[in-house]
Amino acid sequence: MRDRTNPPQGTEAPREPYGVGPAYPSSHTQFTDDAPGRYAGSPAPEDTAPSGPTPAPPASPAPPLAQAPVAEDPYYTPSAEFTVAEGLRDVGMVFVGASMTAGYGDPKGLGWVGRVVARTQHPDLDLTAYNLGVRGNTSGDVVARWGAECHPRWKGRTERRLVLSVGTNDVLSGMTMARSRLNLANVLDEATNAGIGVFVVGLTPTLDDDLNRRIEALAEAQADVCARRGITYVDCYRPLATHDQWMADLAASPDRSHPGQAGYGLIAWLVLHNGWNDWLSLS
Template structure:
């Protein structure tokens, strides 16, 4: 595990503040940790991507595993992404696994529903789709994202893709190198097609051993995004020590997916870590 001395704190505690309702959007129980963006640390995306060689094609399912994380493809310069003037016709698609689908939320919103609810803007005509599939790994996303997303973008003048995947990679035993490669291939294919991409990171569990693997993969995903100048939201570090997140997991039937409060926390992190900048919203 890499040294954490350069990360900085990402949260502060307000034990005596009054309690606020959860609901849709960034409302939290103030007796628990509040998140800040004062010091994003090493997870912040690079300002400009390094020019490198074109991306390698995705490996077939029967191809040997890459030998090391360095095997993920180099970044290929993406097609120029522009934002039109006036009312923008935006097609936004969320692709991932059970967390993206909002499994376990009694409100049926998940973090995606809460983020979409807070993204309504007079300059945007937004069409949003949630394509989260329980049990998906990054390999599953590589196989299906193009076929499922492109028909939904048809007729939209601005295409946006939000990715959140990786816990299934850990539970299935996928190598770090393969997981990096899968994420990198989706990012490169999308950006080269002129699609704006945003990545939401992994969340912690109640299992310490699994968390060590998730944290390592979260850092790898952050690195893949940083090399491409793509916004990556770190969900692992802020939630790993958050009382409400851990309590929500412990109270859930499967002890793996959060409830209403936990999904609200993820939504807050997304909305307060580059979301409006990514969408060019003032």
């Protein structure tokens, strides 16, 4: 696992990229195949609580994620190893998340999940994919349902894969940062301890600057949770935060929150070009 430099504290100093995926310059308006290589994180030092919580704006319907920790991430001690069989592989792949995972707002009905699955066909892969995105889900909802919903879909499959993308509704509901990252850690640990391969797709920016500040903070926390476990995390926030086509797609959508075809295509591109084939051991 490669080393990752921890992001500097403070909002004015430039931050190093986090998670797994290329860091796109602010002027980047089109994804290309010559993007910088992937990078993975190593366990970072323990979090330090800030001097005090940041108060929510008076008119905001949901408070910002609290920074003061209420619980530590569980100590990661995997009890099972993930193995890939030789020859034709019988893979059950389950996508779990909220409305973005479900592809809400895409007139083609594909979302990023459908586009990724369509590009994951391989002669050595007998792939069965399931989209279990539920609008409005928080990470707490995912903790409560992922096992009961995923395991029946893996029945009979020799290789089990879980793709997880959740968190924006944590911010909107006022869930604390500590609880959100703990929920993610619990799902990752339960899955990996059961011999399930896990891949995490990060959060995407919105048109709301204040909301984006909180989403970016949670994206950094999620990247850290994954880095501590050596799990691939795709940074979607930074590449899309200054991407003209992403922002235009959001602005043109009926709810100004979910993208259309172009936006979902951009998420799919990021997933496919940032560790997807390596995670699936495809050449």
